[in-house]
Amino acid sequence: MLQTAAAKTHLDPSDLAMVPFVSVEDMMNIINTLTLPVIIREIAEYIEADFLRWESFDKTPRVAAHSSEGVIELMPTSDGDNYGFKYVNGHPANMSRGFQTVTAFGVLARVHNGYPILVSEMTILTALRTAATSAVAAKYLAPEKSKVMAMIGNGAQCEFQALAFKEVIGIDTIRLYDIDPAATRKAVLNLQNSGLNIVTCTSAEEAVLDADIITTCTADKQYATVLGDNMVSSGVHINAIGGDCPGKTELYKGILLRSDIFVEYPPQTRIEGEIQQLDNDHPVTELWTVIAGKNKGRTSDTQITLFDSVGFATEDFSALRYIHDQLEKTGCFIELDMIADPDNTRDLFGMIERSRKRQQQ
């Protein structure tokens, strides 16, 4: 896949100058080469491994540029060996104008010399890492031998969640509900060969019947009550994905008060998550401490556990690290001539001049 491999001369950019780029098409090819269940499980393993060494990460709140139409964010983090960041936008009105609400790309770089080693699309990759993170949390929080998951909200994230929970947790049945029946029809079509039993429901109340796990993943832009208080029975694990920015929540406050709440990074979740409805000192447990054995996850059959997920930079880092590790195996990338690498590092000017003379030949 080295574009320049065939005809490389000493005048071509050096290997140091080249940065692997994974396009949307490449990402789909990686997924279809490795298969979606495998890639989600393996990303989950990377995410879990990185949560386990949480304390070695340089954690910064995301840097946001807000406008009346939406937000553009940079989410950087580093583990000391590698540095990664994600560019991601969030524009609620985009869908009605024919644009994606959320698009993303990411970069991985070496800390020791600052050179980028990967540029990748992250719209698809974010969907994978979000589902994988939910599954990792559920490993520690969902009832043992969970088989049935209710899925409220059947948008872009729905099928990835379903596959992640089948692959990592072992669920066999998914109960789908969306206020828009077209979204549910789309999910049914996409999941028809997944091996899951699929039940379509006409209300959220119906969807949660007998569910061990309730995943909420709606796109409501305001304080919404996707889950009412009477819909959550004891022993359930709630995987709350949709409430992920200030002013956007999905759960009735009373449910939060009855739950043991687990979060990724409290300073961010208190602003963006379901718990923005609660006092700033309401007790929460950091997911990484459960994975590391420092705190308990689920402790009883009657406990309601809630993973209040907003997405954190380390998860993107894990996903980028995973994709970087698949490059050689899959060959699904091109190389971008992105780093100026003159023979003499002080002679940037001469490099341009030599390029001009070469063209004139």
Next chain:
Amino acid sequence: MLQTAAAKTHLDPSDLAMVPFVSVEDMMNIINTLTLPVIIREIAEYIEADFLRWESFDKTPRVAAHSSEGVIELMPTSDGDNYGFKYVNGHPANMSRGFQTVTAFGVLARVHNGYPILVSEMTILTALRTAATSAVAAKYLAPEKSKVMAMIGNGAQCEFQALAFKEVIGIDTIRLYDIDPAATRKAVLNLQNSGLNIVTCTSAEEAVLDADIITTCTADKQYATVLGDNMVSSGVHINAIGGDCPGKTELYKGILLRSDIFVEYPPQTRIEGEIQQLDNDHPVTELWTVIAGKNKGRTSDTQITLFDSVGFATEDFSALRYIHDQLEKTGCFIELDMIADPDNTRDLFGMIERSRKRQQQ
């Protein structure tokens, strides 16, 4: 230059999915198509225009990830219409290991929908914008009819500064000095057809003789005294480029105290610039206020003016905006399939599935 234009079908990525990418080779081709003097002058015009509307920019200090080997920074800004950021590293030990000390790339995006519209190499582009910014500052601060510039430090930035000051200010003579004679020889070679009179000097003291403008652009990593107190006579303009991070300065403190000091963005310059040697409330003038006519630049023939330049995100933004405006004219770019753009925005999963089926055909 649309890679997919010839054979585009409805299964190919939509135009929305494609982001123009300017590689190092493309950047050199843009420069050699437009010529270096023209491109530096035009970037200077963009920078000046953006300084003039300084108040419309969203200004954030850069986000830095420090390690023992160096720093990786993200420098974002926005004017409300466009959003831009630069990724840049600074690794002092890189040169001795065969890497660039500084490499960079940048992204421009639309604020209204968050879609990237340009990814570009910025190692070369940063060299151009740094020289262009110096020239813009000198327009307002250097003595009238300046003809002679001393250039202390003949590294990667040297030739760009020389050409920028010839093109924008009208200097006709450059006096070169570097502690490493090889650097000076390189600069002489590169500038031999520039139309400038070139004088090589064996000391900094010799270089500044009769100079209207003194540019310091050395790579010393510590508090250095490139310019001693007795070397700066009244009426001179000092263009100080090299001191650009904490612990790195070039000028004797006494010179600062005798100068009127002009800076880009005080919160950043007080940490990174020459003025880190001074009290935090030492008076400085923001360059944009001079360009906008709110404050005076040079007011007398005997005044010493100092542009304490560290480089600011708006200058990168101006440079990216300029390159974006040259894409159509020069055709020097490829398009990257970087934004997932499914027909149905809720059907990311189906897009992957359809890609798989297409491959199996």
